[in-house]
Amino acid sequence: MRLTNGLVGLCTLCAVAAPAAAGPTRRNPKPTYQSHPERTAAVKAAFQRSWDGYYKYAFPHDSLQPISNTFSDDRNGWGASAVDALSTALVMENNEAVQQIIAHIQNIDFDTAVGDISLFETTIRYLGGLLSGYDLLTGPLKSLSTNKTQLDAVLSQAKHLADNLKIAFDTPTGIPDNDILFSPPRRAGSQTNSIATIGTLVMEWTRLSDLTGEPVYGELAQKGESYLLDPQPKALAEPFPGLIGTNLNITTGQFLDGRGGWVGGDDSFYEYLIKMYIYDPVRFSSYKDRWVLAVESSIKYLASHPVSHPELTFLAMYSGTTPLFVSQHLACFDAGNIILGGLYLNEPEYIEFGLNLTASCHDTYTSTATRIGPETFRWQDDGKLLSTNSSGNPPAPAAQAEFFKKAGFWIQDGQYVLRPEVIESYYYAYRATGDTKYQDWAWDAFLAVNKTCAAGSGYSAIDNVNAADGGGFQDFQESFWFAEVLKYFYLIQADDAEYQIQADTSESYVFNTECHPLKKYSKSY
Template sequence: MAIRNVGIWIVVLLLMMLFQSSISEDPRWAAKRKRMSEKVRKMFYHAYDNYMTHAFPYDELKPLTKSYTNSLVELGNLKLEHLSQEYNGSALTLIESLSSLVIMGNNSEFERAVLWLSENLSFDVDARTNLFECNIRVLGGLVSAHILATDSTNRMVQGHYKNQLLVLAEDLGRRFLPAFNTPTGLPYAWVNLKYGVMENETTETSTSGCGSLILEMGVLSRLTGDPRYEFSAMRALRTLWGMRSSLNLLGTTLNVETGEWIEYSSGIGAGVDSFYEYLLKAYILFGSDELWSMFQPAYLAVQKYLRHGPWYHEADMRTGMATYWQLTSLQAFWPGLQVLAGDVSGANSSHREFFSVWKKYGVLPERYLLDHQIIHPTEKYYPLRPELAESTFYLYQATKDPWYMDVGESIIDSLNLYTKVEGGFASIKDVTSMELEDHQHSFFLAETCKYLYLLFNDSFLVGRNYVFTTEGHPLPVLRAWHDRLPDTYIPSTHTYSIENGGREKGVSAMSLQICPATNLNHRDGYEEHVESVCHIRDLVNNHRCFNDEDCGVDATSCRQRSCSIAGFCGLWLLT
């Protein structure tokens, strides 16, 4: 079996497992699911209604003062010298809320929002904005909402919708293109929506900033037939992958004009996170061999050089030597990605460590020093981030373990206890004192509330396969977009097994124990063992360990590695 097919069947089986028909469950959990989903619904509308009352059509709500901020052009502590007085916001939070409204079944409000945006939103404004954030929030929100609005199974805006959101999305996409006009094809981090790249614009960007554009821009090309958007995003991705080290690691920041690294420290947190996420999710969405050939070695390199037991530190991309021993809140997305990759055991292990830090402080601090077991002294905030809720949702879908519902309930209770105010939900400035900050980020509605709701009510996913962008916007897996879409993507071909007293239970990819020892690459009579992302890659002999879990599973024999008395990994324990 070719490397591509090893990967695609892992993904296919996981999509079967994750986003298909609801599974019959123990009746004792039904009441909890209903109660908790209703609690999340109330959270969402408390945030949404306050935004619409006090901040709309500006970008985001300031819940303590019941006012607004045009945060889309203020991201990254941007000085506002390039912000025109004509800029009155982009209705960012409304755009981010569109798919959440659909998932929660509020079609009438969705239709009202779509019609307002169709008639009032314009991107012809003199505003310098962050390309990555505008892509994942605004472009992603628009293309996802367009797809939902034209869904043949539920046309929610009949008679009124004439592809206006797609027209807006295409207009925005065209305004992105000047950012890609560099010698390397790597885009500038900032672009003026009206005038393109400003004179003397910074040439510094992040790995995630230029390597996490392919989902939204790829879908825009598929919807419009204009290949420029997908071509630009893929060219940047190819350039970035070509800059990897011999260890298949990438740094954090780089120069878009020279293609040189500025920061060599590699990790899975801020500045790099969504690069890994988009390689796998774009592979699922488009089925490109090229994307899988990037993701597989990239994931294995993370497991080899950045993983330490359930934690992930940062390391020099050139040597693999540890640089920073820290947990950042953005890293909490990783267990969800591991579920999609098939590494559910690894996902569960990492997730439990993130949740242990959440329980310690009541929320997840932005940066936690693993070597000292303390919060970073200057990054004590929690801006209502969704990543832990996201991974909890994926792990529950993969395992149906009710413990993850308990985790979700704990997250919901913490958010209501510490962040809910009369004017919405406020970010936490200092998790040690629970001092609040006057900001309700749009991703609280796009992701945090959405994933918590889906954890307890996944009816939106019945009969559908979706990929969620890094901002939580659903994109459907369609045969027309996929190079070679196997029949198993089609809901009618899915099979079920009857277990546990006759109750119907969905097939779990993990129950199949996919192992590279049984997946061989046959080529001209030559058999080659292929490493699977379902297993931890062989660790070097000098890897220090504390227990067997640190050593993982051998990637070619599928045997558990053990930790010797001297603290080194080896294959002494055979299973």
């Protein structure tokens, strides 16, 4: 999942507990999974094209601009695409790329940076990528690196980076400043932070503590998280049980609003609640309880059905207790996250609800000219959450009325920036059920993206998913294209493995929000 500042724009446009358990249960039957070598070969070829273009024209910088064959240092100049690509190159067993990336990691200078540093983005991409690489290379993929010195350097670099980032938590409350600078490390002086940028640090920083034996890293992230687990002031901060506002004052720890949803600015806070319980159900049982509250409230208060297609289910945003019928490609991760939680908590209702959300996100893909889903979409609720006569539940604009009648949503922002979330939910739906239709949905999406977004030396974001040719290229290949999109496209078609999600919850890894597999906590280390 990627944070976006689109929440502010969306809200402007929209301005109209379960007891803690001892640990996850394992009562779900494990389905039979099927692999498709011809499909995985095609995804590997897409990875190779993307990597070759990046390595030729952009490495060791952050991101490839595939049409102009140049680069962008949009993530501080440390080689974001290389670090983000490591875990995907590993699971694809692309040894050449693995060796190139590991060699690069030894040489990253984490004491200097190009531009301001986002604590959130740096944590999920760099810190998560390094820790995942270390976990995989000391685990099921150890054969891909026999050089202990290089392997030790991967963990050492992760620690070095975190040591420089720690200054972000030097605030009156311990809520981190998301904007920092290096040379020397210092805060930029932000006054506020969002629940996604506070609440999507705890997995990586806790994992670093558990690997190094130094508790300070996890303690820093968990301190910031504590303000989200007990949001204040309650009346403003928690409009529905478990569903909270977006922005906090760093100095006071108080929430500044009661707006939110499973969308950018909020999304991965909810994602990590259940994933931290999966990582270690003993230490993080209270996180699971908060996730259950959020999911129960989402089902009760936010599940919305378009008036033109009541069989579809989308999760609305909210402003206070008022639903807002707008969502994002980013938010389509919610289906997979709820399925995952349903597996671990043995809650068939959650799994079924997540499958319904998955099918609805599938509709956002199959309804457009490119068969790729838009960045932002809206709908008119069928009247169960808000009357169709209400000003807060308007019909589709005249120009999109026919599209809404056909599709069940209309497009507010038609760009596609190589996002993974819909494919992510297909992946969890498939691994939960073994139903091969989800593999077919992912394959159809891969063919659509491969056809529409292939550009120059790699793949590019596009302007309009409802134009047959994508409406124009943005000349940018995000690092998460490597980490997430290509990995989900690959894993859903690939052979079973220790890091693959299992319906019986027997897997050894949990994915961070950037789809970097991190080994679950074990007392054996």
